[in-house]
Amino acid sequence: MKLLLSGDSSVIAEFGNEISVEINEKIRGFKTLLDEKKFEFINEYVPTYRSIKIDYNPNLITHSEMQKLLNTIEKELKLVKLPEAKVTIIPTCYDLRLGPDLETVARHNNLTEEEVVKIHTSPEYLIYMLGFTPGFPYLGGMNQRIETPRLSSPRTRVELGSVGIADKQTGIYPITSPGGWQIIGRTPIKLYDPSRSVPIMINAGDYIKFDSITYEEFEHIQSEVKEESYKAVSYERRVTKSED
Secondary structure: EEEOOOHHHHHHHOOOOOOHHHHHHHHHHHHHHHHHHHHOOEEEEEEOOOEEEEOOOOOOOOOHHHHHHHHHHHHOOOHHOOOEEEEEEEEEEEOOOOOHHHHHHHHHHOHHHHHHHHHHHHOEEEEEEEOOOOOOEEOOEEEOOEEEOOOOOEEEEOOOOEEEEEEOOOEEOOOOOOEEEEEEEEEEOOEEEEOOOOOOOOOOEEEEEEEEEEEEHHHHHHOOOOOHOOOEOOOOOOOOOOOO
16 A cells, blocks of 8 residues: 655545456445444545545544554455455336437447447446546446447537446436447446435445346436435445456
8 A cells, every 4th residue: 555645634645556346345444444443533535546645633633643554554455355246236217218329339349339338237346436527436347349439529518317338437417518429328226316315326336236127217217306206226246356
């Protein structure tokens, strides 16, 4: 682990220089230990692809003391038991009315649209981190057979719930925003809703799985979401060490 200074009340614990399941496990383990210890002088910690940023109160602990503490916690990583990960089902409509770039992705990879959907809905995708906009999941595990470059000219408006592909990644737009990803479908559920007690419904270290639905099913679930009667479906998934 490498500790990097980040302002006068923050430090970054860096665990590597690549995106990998093994590094993600170390970050999850480190976060688990911080969750368990509940240090009053730590205000917040934010996991990323290869590091975790820890914000602390400099009135309660010095930077050097913080470094010593984090190095001590690192020694406990081999003993920590990772919690079981949750897999959230993301109902997604791949109708061309909602996925305008599905044809492009299929054509780019010499596949049919049906094959793209089948490939995209097969894996359980690891949520490496959340960022860009509130609740935007950066996912690992997409099949290289559907890799497609970003749009040459980003859209000024991408609807919330849009599911996209950009090079080796796939993700979901949790709010309406600009974006340059190839949009292949849309989910009617809201990953982010500031009116909820827990605004973001997914967490880094968990998984999501896309489930193909019809346009009619999309409209039905969308109405349930508006009425606040929709309940997301999920199940537990046991995490194994360095799982590929």
